[in-house]
Amino acid sequence: MVRVRDEDWLVTQVSANSDGTLVTVQGLSELVRDTTAQFSAGIDHIEPVDPRRTRVVADTSTRHRLSRLWLEATLRKTALPAGSTEMAVVGDMLADPLPYQLTAVRQALDPANLRPRILLADTVGLGKTLEIGMILAELVRRGRGDRILVVTPRHVLEQMQHEMWSRFALPFVRLDSVGIQRVRRTIPATRNPFSVYHRAIISIDTLKSDRYLNHLRRQRWDAVVIDESHNVTNKGTLNNRLADILARQTNALILASATPHNGDPKSFAELIRLLEPTAVRADGSLDREAVRRLVIRRHRHSEEVRDVVGDRWKERLTPVNRLVAPSPAEDTVAGELSRSWLHRPDGAAAPSAPGGGTAGNGGNALFSWTLAKAFLSSPAALIQTIDERLARRPRADNLRILADSKLPQLFASQINRMG
Structure with a gap:
């Protein structure tokens, strides 16, 4: 050295x-x-x-606490054999794993597999996040999880990061586009920004950008997790391109989705291809034995789940739909939406300003229905939609819209009653 x-x-x-x-x-x-x-x-x-030339220093801490901590850390860093079937760290996590969850971990780590690759397709509520954490923790214990990337939708980034740290003591750095640029400013120009943090969690919307492709193609990972992986099955999309790059650049690959099959065999075959290209034949058919090895799918009525969960899983009640009469304020705003934006009596286009629509009048019509959807959601959503629309336009255009439509003025007198 x-x-x-x-x-x-x-x-x-x-x-x-x-x-x-x-x-x-x-x-x-x-x-x-x-x-x-x-x-x-x-x-x-x-x-x-x-x-x-190493100088030995006496440990003066109480009961040699620092030395014992160093020895414990050294033991924890000593990797288990890659082919070990022992669950080394599952018992130490902050959760009580259920037998069917341990089945998923053992299947992913089966020494018969060339690489640890699996599609976790359990239905919602069976604990896919726990299964992901247990698999990653076991890979780390085996010395096969030094560099880990977790890719999730933006809305679950924080939750996934919290679960990995609080339950499995796996620290992940959460990065967005601003964070990645900040990293690039602190390292040499020739350094790959994805090599700085060994364990990162990033949203799929951030990573699929063209600006990161070359860096991702040059970065190897020990394990990659793609949550909500049904979003990467459409060939030719940015999501699919990203998943294909990551699948090539990692040893272990964990895909998670409660809805892996949308009815199109090609979409499901794409998930299998990401895990193991040889499992998809040239004619598009699947190797059934490979699928059995690569996919684990259980629902609440599966035997191994039912035996564990039993009557603790409450049946969903039959929905009851009731008509609720609108308030006068809601009627007023709905009437203005219909007359001025959705169904104008004179057949004219919806109120707009030059350059406002995404594609001429078609864009304006689309925004009309965006207003209607926001109104049906909540008064706050409708206010936010209008505020954001006005914020993107020049002041003169905003004044003309206000003159064309009574909707913004109606909020001043009606929104409090609706809320």
Whole structure:
């Protein structure tokens, strides 16, 4: 090991050049970890790190607490054999795993599989997030989970991050586009921003951007998790392109979806192809044995679930639909929406301003129905929709819209009554 430019490096090769010694190294310290570089003794000061110069310091902590902590950390970092079938960390997590959940973990880690790859397709409420966390924790314990990427929809980022940390002690850095740009500003231009944090959780909407493709194609992962994976099945979409890149760049791949099959065999086959390309034949048919090995699907009436959950799973009650008479305020706003925006008596287009629609009058008509949908949601949603629309337009255009439609003025007198 050597120290060059204030960073620690592992020497992988030493050769001679015209300037003296040329060393090929791999980064060890945080800023340069996993980075390969070469240093010439004629240019850089290469300082060998000699373990014989290590100075032993007495542990003065109470009951040798620091030494015991170091020994415990060392033991935890010592990887189990990759082919081990023992559940090493499941009993230490902050949750009570159910037998059917452990079945999913064992199937994912089965030594018979070339790589740990699985589609968790359990129905909603059976604990797919716990299964994901247990699989990742076991991979880490086996030394196969150093670099992990979790890709989820934006609305579950925080929840997933919290579950991984609070239940499994797996810290993930949550990144958005601003966070990634912040990382890029703090590292050399040649450094891959996705190599800085070993465990990251990022929304699929952020990662699918063209600006990150080259970086993702050059970054290897030990494990990748794609939650709500039914969103990546459509060939040719940005989501599918991202999933295809990540599937090629990782060893372990965990796909999770409560609705993996939308009725189109091609969509389901795409999920299987991401896990194992050879499981999808040239004619599009599936290797049934491979599917059985790659997919685990249970619902509340499955035998292994029913035996564990039993009567604790409450049956969903039959919905009861009741007509509720609208208030005068709701009638007033609904009437204005109909007369001025949805069904104008004179057949004219909905109120708008130049450049306002996404495609001329078609865009304006679409916004009319956006207003109607927001109104049916809640008064607050309708107010927010109008405020956001007005905020995107020049002031002069806003004044004309206000003159064309009575809807904004009606809010002043009616919205409090509706709320």
